[in-house]
Amino acid sequence: MSHAKPLGPAELTLSTSAPAKPAGPAVTTARLANGLDIVVIPDHRAPVVTHMVWYRNGSADDPVGKSGIAHFLEHLMFKGTKDHPAGKFSELIADLGGQENAFTSNDYTAYFQRAAKEHLKVCMDYEADRMSNLVLTDEVVKPERDVVLEERRMRTDSDPADLLNEAVQAALFTRHPYGTPVIGWADDIEGLGRADALAYYERFYTPENAILIVAGDVDPAAVIDLATTVYGSIPARGAAPKRFRPREPDIHAHRLVTLADQKVEQPSYQTVFRVPSYRTAARGEAEALEVLAHFLGGGQASLLFKTLVIDKKIAVSAGAHYAGTALDDTRFYAYASPAPGVSLETLDSEIERIIAEVAKKGIEEADLARAKTRLVADAIYAQDSQVALAQWYGASLAAGLALTDIASWPERIEAVTAADVVKAARWLDRRCSVTGFLLPEQAAAA
Amino acid sequence: MTAHSKTETGEAATPSRAASVQTIVSPGGIGAWLVEDYAVPLVALEFALIGGAAQDPQGKPGVATLLAGLLDEGAGPYDSDAFHRALEEQAIELSFSADRDFLSGRMQTLARNKAQAFELLHLAVAEARLEADAFERVKSQIAAGLKRELNDPDHAASRALRGLSYPGHPYGAPLRGDLDTLPDLTRTDVFDMRAATFARDNLKIAVVGAIDAETLGKYLDEVFGALREEASLAPVADVVFSGAGTRHIVDLDVPQSTIRFGRQGIARSDKDLIPAMVVNHVLGGGVFSARLFKEVREKRGLAYSVYSRLIDEDHAAMLWGGTSTKNERAAESMQVIEAEIRNLSEAGPTEEELDKAKKYLIGSYALRFDTSTKIAGHLARLQAEGYGVDFLDERNRLIAGVTMEDAKRAAKRLFGDGSLLVAVVGRPVGM
Numbered sequence: 073m074s075h076a077k078p079l080g081p082a083e084l085t086l087s088t089s090a091p092a093k094p095a096g097p098a099v100t101t102a103r104l105a106n107g108l109d110i111v112v113i114p115d116h117r118a119p120v121v122t123h124m125v126w127y128r129n130g131s132a133d134d135p136v137g138k139s140g141i142a143h144f145l146e147h148l149m150f151k152g153t154k155d156h157p158a159g160k161f162s163e164l165i166a167d168l169g170g171q172e173n174a175f176t177s178n179d180y181t182a183y184f185q186r187a188a189k190e191h192l193k194v195c196m197d198y199e200a201d202r203m204s205n206l207v208l209t210d211e212v213v214k215p216e217r218d219v220v221l222e223e224r225r226m227r228t229d230s231d232p233a234d235l236l237n238e239a240v241q242a243a244l245f246t247r248h249p250y251g252t253p254v255i256g257w258a259d260d261i262e263g264l265g266r267a268d269a270l271a272y273y274e275r276f277y278t279p280e281n282a283i284l285i286v287a288g289d290v291d292p293a294a295v296i297d298l299a300t301t302v303y304g305s306i307p308a309r310g311a312a313p314k315r316f317r318p319r320e321p322d323i324h325a326h327r328l329v330t331l332a333d334q335k336v337e338q339p340s341y342q343t344v345f346r347v348p349s350y351r352t353a354a355r356g357e358a359e360a361l362e363v364l365a366h367f368l369g370g371g372q373a374s375l376l377f378k379t380l381v382i383d384k385k386i387a388v389s390a391g392a393h394y395a396g397t398a399l400d401d402t403r404f405y406a407y408a409s410p411a412p413g414v415s416l417e418t419l420d421s422e423i424e425r426i427i428a429e430v431a432k433k434g435i436e437e438a439d440l441a442r443a444k445t446r447l448v449a450d451a452i453y454a455q456d457s458q459v460a461l462a463q464w465y466g467a468s469l470a471a472g473l474a475l476t477d478i479a480s481w482p483e484r485i486e487a488v489t490a491a492d493v494v495k496a497a498r499w500l501d502r503r504c505s506v507t508g509f510l511l512p513e514q515a516a517a518a
Numbered sequence: 519m520t521a522h523s524k525t526e527t528g529e530a531a532t533p534s535r536a537a538s539v540q541t542i543v544s545p546g547g548i549g550a551w552l553v554e555d556y557a558v559p560l561v562a563l564e565f566a567l568i569g570g571a572a573q574d575p576q577g578k579p580g581v582a583t584l585l586a587g588l589l590d591e592g593a594g595p596y597d598s599d600a601f602h603r604a605l606e607e608q609a610i611e612l613s614f615s616a617d618r619d620f621l622s623g624r625m626q627t628l629a630r631n632k633a634q635a636f637e638l639l640h641l642a643v644a645e646a647r648l649e650a651d652a653f654e655r656v657k658s659q660i661a662a663g664l665k666r667e668l669n670d671p672d673h674a675a676s677r678a679l680r681g682l683s684y685p686g687h688p689y690g691a692p693l694r695g696d697l698d699t700l701p702d703l704t705r706t707d708v709f710d711m712r713a714a715t716f717a718r719d720n721l722k723i724a725v726v727g728a729i730d731a732e733t734l735g736k737y738l739d740e741v742f743g744a745l746r747e748e749a750s751l752a753p754v755a756d757v758v759f760s761g762a763g764t765r766h767i768v769d770l771d772v773p774q775s776t777i778r779f780g781r782q783g784i785a786r787s788d789k790d791l792i793p794a795m796v797v798n799h800v801l802g803g804g805v806f807s808a809r810l811f812k813e814v815r816e817k818r819g820l821a822y823s824v825y826s827r828l829i830d831e832d833h834a835a836m837l838w839g840g841t842s843t844k845n846e847r848a849a850e851s852m853q854v855i856e857a858e859i860r861n862l863s864e865a866g867p868t869e870e871e872l873d874k875a876k877k878y879l880i881g882s883y884a885l886r887f888d889t890s891t892k893i894a895g896h897l898a899r900l901q902a903e904g905y906g907v908d909f910l911d912e913r914n915r916l917i918a919g920v921t922m923e924d925a926k927r928a929a930k931r932l933f934g935d936g937s938l939l940v941a942v943v944g945r946p947v948g949m
Contacts, residue, residue, distance in 0.1 A: 229773050
């Protein structure tokens with residue numbers, strides 16, 4: 073079991089489809105007097121419940137020189153309180169057949185339990201307790217820091233592709249903290265200690281900064297009553313913590329980042345553009361970027377796949393992805409793996425040409441309709457999973473969106489026009505982008 | 519069709535899971551398990567065709583994976599591109615993959631598009647073109663995937679362990695093929711695999727969602743009715759785990775040693791399988807209280823990930839586990855793991871550990887039944903592994919019935935003298 077899953081740009085190669093986006097379910101919301109936001113999503117198909125607490129702070133809120141603290145604290149949140157000493161809650165939840173975990177991203181940190189519905193109160197008691205009563209000693213902090221360093225070695229330091237992703241992000245965001253890896257730089261992690269963790273905890277782990285999401289076989293009114301009793305007893309701090317993030321300057325230079333390593337047998341290519349997110353975009357712009365990403369690179373019917381893989385046979389895979397759910401300006405990816413004997417330069421110029429053509433010629437109505445149909449269906453598919461729904465609500469709210477933004481998402485996608493897509497394609501400006509080449513060692517020497 | 523529900527004394531009266539499953543037979547004689555549910559307007563289907571990579575020809579691993587990869591690359595009147603457009607126009611999800619003992623297909627559709635979804639599934643199952651162009655393309659995609667995995671520590675360690683565990687047996691071969699032999703795979707191999715394994719007598723189907731038995735029966739006949747009656751599978755020998763007590767190091771310039779270990783497991787048909795599941799959970803199951811988690815991660819900070827599993831296949835059974843730890847501490851990690859295994863073999867779990875493991879395994883079963891696709895997948899797998907509908911209720915009763923005597927006996931059998939086959943990728947110090 074892993075109780076830390078940094079969601080990073082590494083995932084771009086795994087999936088070409090947009091995250092699931094729910095629309096329809098009747099959610100109930102509330103805000104407690106201490107500022108805690110509550111969202112209840114009923115799903116009566118199975119007698120289980122998903123209980124999540126999201127904090128509106130992620131790795132992009134790590135203080136300078138303390139990269140990795142958000143993620144490290146996520147680990148330390150399992151070290152117990154006075155009422156729930158280390159391991160006690162984990163044992164309890166396991167006894168109930170429940171599962172628990174947590175994850176950290178750029179913009180949020182979240183904790184969850186899944187269990188039979190009658191155990192909701194147990195989960196709430198614990199989560200509310202560790203929101204303000206965490207106990208940390210050097211005895212538990214130090215071995216856990218070694219665990220995080222092993223996690224970094226496992227996910228990143230042993231994997232040239234992930235090392236390249238880190239370098240690409242660092243090049244794209246020169247000042248904004250999206251350029252820093254979620255897990256942190258190794259040197260910073262080594263310097264993190266108990267005092268850092270507690271200072272960070274004091275600042276961010278407050279009811280005003282938290283969102284409670286309960287999805288499952290529950291009665292919304294009863295959930296809100298229970299939450300009022302359990303979470304309502306946590307004193308308010310007065311105001312939600314502020315996030316201070318430096319603005320990323322506009323950089324007018326294309327940057328090529330190359331990593332050549334003897335462990336690389338299959339080269340790969342990516343280009344990343346800095347684009348507006350759902351929160352920072354002008355009206356309709358993020359939706360157009362979403363449609364554009366699907367049209368360009370969402371699966372095997374997409375333009376990049378068809379052109380590069382099927383028609384020209386210069387790539388074995390290709391796609392695009394828009395990471396739209398973010399507090400600040402975000403990333404749009406185009407990526408491909410070359411066919412044997414094809415250079416990354418060839419892929420690069422071909423992808424540049426395809427994007428330029430979309431920006432000029434636009435999108436056929438049939439392609440636009442197909443992309444929209446597929447995206448909107450995700451909202452219905454998401455209803456099949458209470459976990460997916462809870463995650464979509466949590467990630468959206470933590471990234472500064474409103475519930476109405478989530479509910480209206482399908483109709484806003486439907487409203488995207490061909491002209492909007494052309495306009496969105498202009499964001500994919502090579503002169504401001506970062507390209508990453510992953511190469512075998514000998515190719516770099518040649 | 520529906521199963522009885524015997525409630526044990528002292529156990530909460532949980533609703534029968536088996537009772538929610540209809541075992542249906544189509545007019546044309548195709549059987550399926552159906553969970554009818556209209557809460558969400560979706561239909562999910564999963565099927566398994568017994569065969570899988572175990573049927574790959576000797577020296578040609580990867581044929582089953584190649585076949586699975588080709589099923590949606592052009593079928594009936596559609597070429598590959600047209601087929602994918604047809605799927606996307608109605609937002610239909612369709613995918614295929616090969617496992618060791620079966621090839622499986624998954625379909626998910628909005629209920630209103632189910633006619634088109636079943637038609638496209640029919641084309642993929644019965645009329646996939648397997649054309650030369652698509653064949654070369656999918657092969658090159660598999661090759662790219664294999665190259666990507668070649669020096670990935672997790673893949674490299676698992677691959678090494680498999681090969682050493684079952685030398686000369688199809689289970690020891692890489693599931694998705696081998697870079698050296700991939701070029702030798704021909705379209706004839708793929709056609710032969712389909713002819714041998716796509717048959718009604720080794721087909722298992724599970725469906726979940728907004729569809730009734732009568733409607734489903736009609737579609738099942740359309741999709742699967744034209745398959746031949748009987749498969750002609752090559753016999754696969756049962757195989758015993760080999761190599762316990764040996765260590766193998768694959769040199770790779772990385773800061774961490776990725777370790778996989780294994781030894782003989784307990785067969786699916788063995789009466790000690792359930793007790794073995796319970797004692798394995800005590801050792802390295804997916805909870806914070808597992809011994810390996812506590813000793814390796816929590817107390818010593820040796821690793822982020824450490825676990826053990828039981829892997830049961832039709833013709834073999836393995837205890838399998840792993841961890842990743844910095845090169846300097848790899849030897850120490852392995853000592854800790856081996857000590858825990860030996861201790862469990864000799865002393866068995868404590869009463870408390872046994873009780874907690876049973877509670878977790880019983881209680882967490884419900885979490886496998888919360889999405890249509892997960893339910894369909896689980897039900898298809900159960901059928902492919904030879905279980906009946908009753909097992910959906912029987913499983914938790916069997917776990918509840920595991921005594922300390924059972925657990926100790928299973929621990930002794932599973933962990934034995936504690937000797938392990940160990941494969942390490944990295945530059946471990948002192949191993």
